[in-house]
Amino acid sequence: MEQIAALAARKKNATRLTRNSKLFKTIIKAIHEKKGENIVSLDLRKIDEAVADFFVICEAPSSPQVRAIADNIEDMVKQECGESVYHQEGKQNLQWVLLDFVNIVVHVMHPESRKFYKLEEMWSDAVLQEHQD
Numbered sequence: 001m002e003q004i005a006a007l008a009a010r011k012k013n014a015t016r017l018t019r020n021s022k023l024f025k026t027i028i029k030a031i032h033e034k035k036g037e038n039i040v041s042l043d044l045r046k047i048d049e050a051v052a053d054f055f056v057i058c059e060a061p062s063s064p065q066v067r068a069i070a071d072n073i074e075d076m077v078k079q080e081c082g083e084s085v086y087h088q089e090g091k092q093n094l095q096w097v098l099l100d101f102v103n104i105v106v107h108v109m110h111p112e113s114r115k116f117y118k119l120e121e122m123w124s125d126a127v128l129q130e131h132q133d
Helices: 002-013 022-033 063-081 111-117
Strands: 037-043 054-059 087-089 096-100 104-109 127-130
Touching: 022 037, 022 054, 022 063, 022 104, 054 111, 063 096, 063 104, 104 111
Parallel strands: 054 104
Antiparallel strands: 037 054, 037 127, 087 096, 096 104
8 A cells, every 4th residue: 555655646746747748759759769569648647546647558579679669768768858767667578568757657568468458448537549650
C-alpha cells in the first residue's frame, strides 16, 4: 500500500501534460525513429486511479529492437527535454520494457506480451489515439 500512496502523491505534485507537450512528442518521435509498431497513447488524465497522465504503448518483433527503442527514447528525452527516466523495468529479459517518466509511462513490448497483458483493454476508460508514421 505504501507504493500506491507514493505513486498517488507524486502524480498530484506533477505538472499535467498534453499530447502537444515536448516530452510526449519526443517519445513518439523516438519510437518512430527505431521503427516501433502499433503505437498508441492512452489519455489517463480523467481516471482517478491512474498513476500517470499518459501511457504510450508500442511493440517490436525482436528483443534487440525492444532494447533499441527503449534506449532511443531515453537518449532523445535526455537530449531534447533534459529529463531522465524516473524508473525502468524489463531491460533484463526484453519482453516488456517499462520506462516511467512520471507523467508518461512508456511500454515497449513484444507482440505476444502485448496480446497477453492487454493494457488497452485494462485501461479501456482512457481515450486511445493511434500514432502512425
